[in-house]
Amino acid sequence: MSEPRRVSGEPSGVVPDALYEQGMAHYQRREWHLALDYFERLQDVDPNWPGLASLIDEVRWFIQLEQVHPDADPVLPERAAPSRRFKGKIRWLAPVLIGVMLTALLLWWQAGLPGLGGSLERDTLYNRGQASLSVGDYVAAREAFTQLAILSPGDPGAVEGLERATRLERLAEAYQAAQSAIADEAWDTAEERLRQVLAADPAYGDAADLLAQVQRERTASDLFAAGIAAYDSNDIPGAIGHLERLVEADPDYQHDAVRELLFVLYVRDAQALLATPDAGQDAIRKAIARYGKALSLRPRNVQAANDGQLANRFLSVRQALDRSDPDAAEAALAAIMQVDTEFAGGQAAEMYYQLLTARADEARSAGREAEAVAALQAALALPVADVSIAQAALQINQPTATPQATATPVVAPTPYVEVQSDTLNVRLGPGTDYPVLGQVVLGDRFTLVGRNEAGDWLVVCCVDEQAGWVTARLVSTAADVGLLPVGLAPTRVPTATALPTVAATPTVPATPTQVATELPTSTPQPPPPEPSTPEPPPPPPTATPPPR
Structure with a gap:
């Protein structure tokens, strides 16, 4: 019998696949000893190699089968008979050998197939579970x-996969509940569900970003509700504060509704600030x-x-009063009254009324009765609650029936205008195409003596002792421009003097009714004829064009 042969000189560190391939190569060539050597070495390297034990048993069986009939000696030709007997045995053993081999193969296949089939099923289930996790089908x-x-x-794969699938399924349910709560604007519920998700998996999807959005939405919702409640309770500054914080926290929250409400609140708060009696400069600036x-x-x-423009002018009124400049304050208030007599909730009219009555008192004390009457009449025309002071003062200033020293009529008082522009041209006619007579500056006052047909150009007196025309939109006046005569008046200003004292020989006295009609409360009429012929007025300057 031949001895088993071993492969020597193999390098260390041979991989199991190489050992298996070498062993199978010898197996296919029926080199059983070499095949067994490689398979045993493979068993030492990897004892769990699938089907290796069955394969080694099969190779050993073949070796034993080979040892049952050793090789014949080729050197003995004279023993021809034994050779023929050997061939007979081979022919008899061949079917037996083939049957044994088939039986061995069948046994090996039956032993390895259940393990192979079970492994394939395990791999299939594991891969199916992982694929379902990747697409979010946690039930599958x-x-x-x-x-x-x-x-x-x-x-281990089954245990870990089952635990992960169960956990992710719970997280998905909590996330979906948070989404539903957001749709219903149930911010507390949404935050609770999202916190549950993040506690189990801090990196779960967009749960962190969604939680931040929920917190912003809840803050914005609370601020909006607080703003509406403050508005309903007429707490205008409080409502503005809530809504301004809302816009800062979330500019897109109910964008149009918030801005429309803020506009209304800003206007109402400004009106309330201006309508405060004796509002100071800070309150007006805030408005x-x-x-x-x-x-x-x-x-x-x-x-x-x-x-807003009137509020700026109203600020100039307060500033003028604070620096004790009633004339500037009165001029600014007159300009405001021409635009809106109810401005600042009527406070502008009240202030103007007080300034006019104060000026009337001052004029009466100085003997300027005509100026006092004009101021009182302007005060009575204002929409104020109590005009009793002006009414009483006007009755005091009514002239009594006294003898006239001469037949010269009492000159009716004329109102004045105050310049509201930094510089203003005084022209020789009612239009910018007329030559410039002179220039006046902000705050200058002139007597108002006439107008053009449209009333947009006024005649004032005097510049260099000459009457001129100014545009009505750049001056302010408390007078009713429609009652002024149309055209250019005499260049010299009629002097409003006190009634003369009684002379030694009185002339025909003027009745009280006659004097009252000459006051500026009605349309001026030409004076009635007097016993003596009055002196004619001086002719207008030749440089002045006739009224157009």
Whole structure:
């Protein structure tokens, strides 16, 4: 018998696949000893190689079968008979050998097939579970890993996969509940569900970003509700505060509704600040700022723009009063009254009324009765609640029936205008195409003596002792321009003097009714004829064009 042959000189560190391939090569060539050597070495390297034990048993069986009939000696030719007997035995053993080989192969196949089939099923279930997890089908994943755990109890992949599928399924349910709560604006519920998700998996999808959004939405919702409640309770500054914080926290929250409400609140707060009796400069400046914010929301709102301009002029009134300049304050208030007599909730009219009555008292004390009457009449025309002071003062200033020293009529008082522009041209006619007579500056006052047909150009007196024309939009006056005569009046200003004392020989006296009709409460009429012929007025300067 031949001895088993061993392969020597093999390098260390041979991989199992190489050992298996070498052994199979010798197996196919029926080199059983060499094949057995490689298979045994493979068993030392990897004892769990699939089917290796069965393969080694088969090779040993073939070796034993080979040892049953050793090789014949080729050197003995004279022993021809034994050779023929050997060939007979071979022919008899060949079917037996083939049957044994088939039986061995069948046994090996039956031993290896269950393991191979079970492994394939385990791999299929595991891969199915992982694929279901990747697409978010946690129910299918849980079912696959459950089947894998039943097929292979204690399998680490099955245990880990089943635990992960169950956990992700709970997280998905909590996330979906948070989404539903957000749709219903149930911010507390949404935050609770999202916190549950993040506690289990801090990196779960967009749960962190969604939680931040929920917190912003809840804050914005609370601020909006607080703003509405403050508005309903007429707490205008409080409502503005809540809504301004809302815009800062979330500019897109109910964008149009918030801005429309803020516009209304800004305007109302500005009006309330201006309507405060004796409002100071700080309150007026705050009102101006409110109008500015309102216009930033609705830049084309004409009413807010006009009220903002009047508020700036109202500030100049307060500044003039604070520096004891009643004339400037009166001029600014007169300009405001021409635009809106109800401005600042009537406070502008009240202030103007007080200034006019104070000026009337001053004029009466100085003997300027005509100026006092004009101021009192302007005060009576204002929309104020109590005009009793002006009424009483006007009755005191009514002239009594006294003898006239001469037949010269009492000159009716004329109102004045105050320049509202930094510089203003006084022209020789009612239009910019007329030559410039002179220039006047802001705050200058002139007597108002006439107008043109449209009333947009006024005659004032005097510049260099000459009457001229100014545009009505750049001056302010408390007079009713429509009662002024049309055309250019005499260049010298009629002097409003006190009634003369009684002379030694009185002339025909003027009745009280006759004097009253000459006051500026009605349309001026030409004076009645007197016993003596009055002196004619001086002719107008030749440089002045006739009225057009």
